Amino acid sequence: MAETPVSTTREDWVRTALQILVEEGAAAVKIMTLAKRMGCSRSNFYWFFKDREALLAELLAYWQARNTAAIIDRAARPAARISQGVLNIFDCWANPDLFDARLDFAVREWARRSAAVAAEVGRADSRRLDAIAALFTRFGASPTQAIVRARTLYFMQLGYYALDISETPAQRMALLSDYVLAFCGERPADADKDAFARRNLGSDG
Structure with missing residues (x-):
């Protein structure tokens, strides 16, 4: 049959x-x-x-539309204070529906073997960093301070993924205030932490 x-x-x-x-x-x-x-x-x-190359191009476009767009969107969201803005970006790290860390790592591995993909990754990193730096600029950072803080925040998270660090949500929440303080010099308000937990964990922190 x-x-x-x-x-x-x-x-x-x-x-x-x-x-x-x-x-x-x-x-x-x-x-x-x-x-x-x-x-x-x-x-x-x-x-x-048309061919395999067309499919590969579609995969890169999907990666950009998901991971890069998520960071740009969260960095541009309204915030009453810089710590709240940083928590908006942290949504990407806490919520895999926004930012797919495994996909990001896979594309970076691909870039090691393809100059064209490496160039695409470089452009994506620049767009992400510019968006995060713009957040710090909104709250009074100088251009140099803004890009240094953006790089510190972003590169630290990439290293987190590269090292495959495993933490429970509770462990990360316990360190949340200190992470935000380290990145922007200001601890988040309790109400902002609770809002972050509700958005990403479905509960108060």
Whole structure:
């Protein structure tokens, strides 16, 4: 008996490719590998993409639209004080629905083997840093102070991911005030900490 053809969508191909990128790296994102995992014919791919390069470009666009856009959005959100603004950015680190750390790490690994991807990562880092620096500038930091504080905050978090540090939400919340103090020179108000916990943990801190 012939097998029933499997129907797929463009989103199915992108979602599966993202999974393989995170799990195995960019070199493993191949049309036949994707087709086998999805249980469909390789020819199905060409209904949605011209070639593998077009799919890889889509993965980079998704990464930018998710991870870079999240940081830019949170950094630009209204804040009554700098500590509140820093907590807005911390939403990205606390909420994987906003910022996918595993995807970010996978793209950076990909960049080690592709000059084009490395250039894209460099542009993304610049946009993220500019957005965070703009937050500090809004609260009176000089241009030099703003970029140094932005780099300290952002590069520290990248190092956190690179070292694969494992902490429970409770452990991170216990250090939250001191992290914010270290990054901006001001402790967050209790009300702001509670709001952060509700947004990201579903409870008061």
